[in-house]
Amino acid sequence: MSSTSQRRRIPVVAADAGACEPTYAEAPLGEAAAAERARLLAALADPVRLRLLSILEARGAACSCDLEVPLAKSQPTVSHHTRVLAEAGFVVGERRGRWTWWRLSEEHADVVRLALGSGDRVLAR
Numbered sequence: 001m002s003s004t005s006q007r008r009r010i011p012v013v014a015a016d017a018g019a020c021e022p023t024y025a026e027a028p029l030g031e032a033a034a035a036e037r038a039r040l041l042a043a044l045a046d047p048v049r050l051r052l053l054s055i056l057e058a059r060g061a062a063c064s065c066d067l068e069v070p071l072a073k074s075q076p077t078v079s080h081h082t083r084v085l086a087e088a089g090f091v092v093g094e095r096r097g098r099w100t101w102w103r104l105s106e107e108h109a110d111v112v113r114l115a116l117g118s119g120d121r122v123l124a125r
Contacts, residue, residue, distance in 0.1 A: 039088065040088050040089075040090075040108075040111070043084050043085055043087070043088035043090060044088075044090070044111075044112075044115050046081070046084075048071055048073060048077075048081050049081050049084065049085055050115065050116065051070075051071060052067060052071060052078075052081055052082065052085065053085070053090065053091070053104070053112050053115070053116060054116050055067065055070055055071075056091065056102055056103060056104050057104060057112065057113065057116060057118065060103060061101050061102060061103040062101065062102055062103075063096075063099045063100070063101050063102075064078055064079065064082065064099050064100050064101075064102065065099050067082075067102075082100070082102055086102075088108075089105055089107055089108050090104065090105055090108050090111075090112055091103065091104060091105055092104075092105050
């Protein structure tokens, strides 16, 4: 036999019946939980939305009209991004006349800070 056709044999050791590892059919993260986390991560996976969140974190709150210039986006585009973030629960809007004022949601503030790289305050707890 040539050296390329020789295979290294790995000995099979009989496992103790009581020492079996748990099955891989059951993932630690269930299907529904994984789908929900993927939806949340998808909302964060956009540079404009991350910049928008960083503005809100730095200012505490901002009017939609004040987000157009720093994001260099039109009002409809800003509205699209704030809607995606609001649907994911990352921001909360409050109507004041014609405009909406946005702030970070308390529910996901720690996740946002981690995504922005300012999570050292979160991790230090």
